[in-house]
Amino acid sequence: MGNTPAEQKKSWQQSIKAPLSFSLVMAIIAGVIATISATGGSDNPLRIDIGLVAFGVAFVACLLVISVMTMAGKDNPEEMGTGSGVNRSSSTPDEKPDAKK
Numbered sequence: 001m002g003n004t005p006a007e008q009k010k011s012w013q014q015s016i017k018a019p020l021s022f023s024l025v026m027a028i029i030a031g032v033i034a035t036i037s038a039t040g041g042s043d044n045p046l047r048i049d050i051g052l053v054a055f056g057v058a059f060v061a062c063l064l065v066i067s068v069m070t071m072a073g074k075d076n077p078e079e080m081g082t083g084s085g086v087n088r089s090s091s092t093p094d095e096k097p098d099a100k101k
Contacts (some may be wrong), residue, residue, distance in 0.1 A: 019063060019066040019067065019070070020063070022062065022066065023058075023059050023062040023063040023066065024059065026058055026059070026062045027055045027056070027058040027059035027062065028055065029058075030054045030055060030057075030058035031051040031052065031054050031055030031058070032051065033054070034047075034050050034051045034053070034054030034055075035047055035048060035050065035051030035054075038050040038051070
């Protein structure tokens, strides 16, 4: 049990909870600001409709940006950290790297 990838526990970075909660917080802030600013003073009623539209747009836009940034980022392969490379030693940049033994 717990051998399949679906059954294993994912880390916080791989989970969907972090982007959803961040998008929700940003959408609530956008909705509240839009509701208050669209009212136009304390004599007028609150414009809940504009606040809900701003909430929806901010939620979708924030979730879209986070998902695109998540898909664009990838880890470097392990073999990039090994080997001699070109000018790997900054103290002697003109020396020829040693041959593999």
